[in-house]
Amino acid sequence: MALWWTLPVGADLHYEPKMDGHRLVMWRTAQTVRLQTRSGRDVTPQWLDLALAGMQLPRA
Numbered sequence: 001m002a003l004w005w006t007l008p009v010g011a012d013l014h015y016e017p018k019m020d021g022h023r024l025v026m027w028r029t030a031q032t033v034r035l036q037t038r039s040g041r042d043v044t045p046q047w048l049d050l051a052l053a054g055m056q057l058p059r060a
Helices: 044-054
Strands: 024-028 033-037
Touching: 024 044, 033 044
Parallel strands: none
Antiparallel strands: 024 033
8 A cells, every 4th residue: 555645754753654543642751751632632641551651662
């Protein structure tokens, strides 16, 4: 399947294209992870499994 978009490239970028479902941004700092919707709503408590997995990502 051919992709019709160009994905950004960078050493500090980690992402997965959204094909269906929820759209979130994960903010990883030295101490925490925060999951945020496009509207800016914090949904970290609803997606704790993703937040815990995010703690394994490289620190900012």
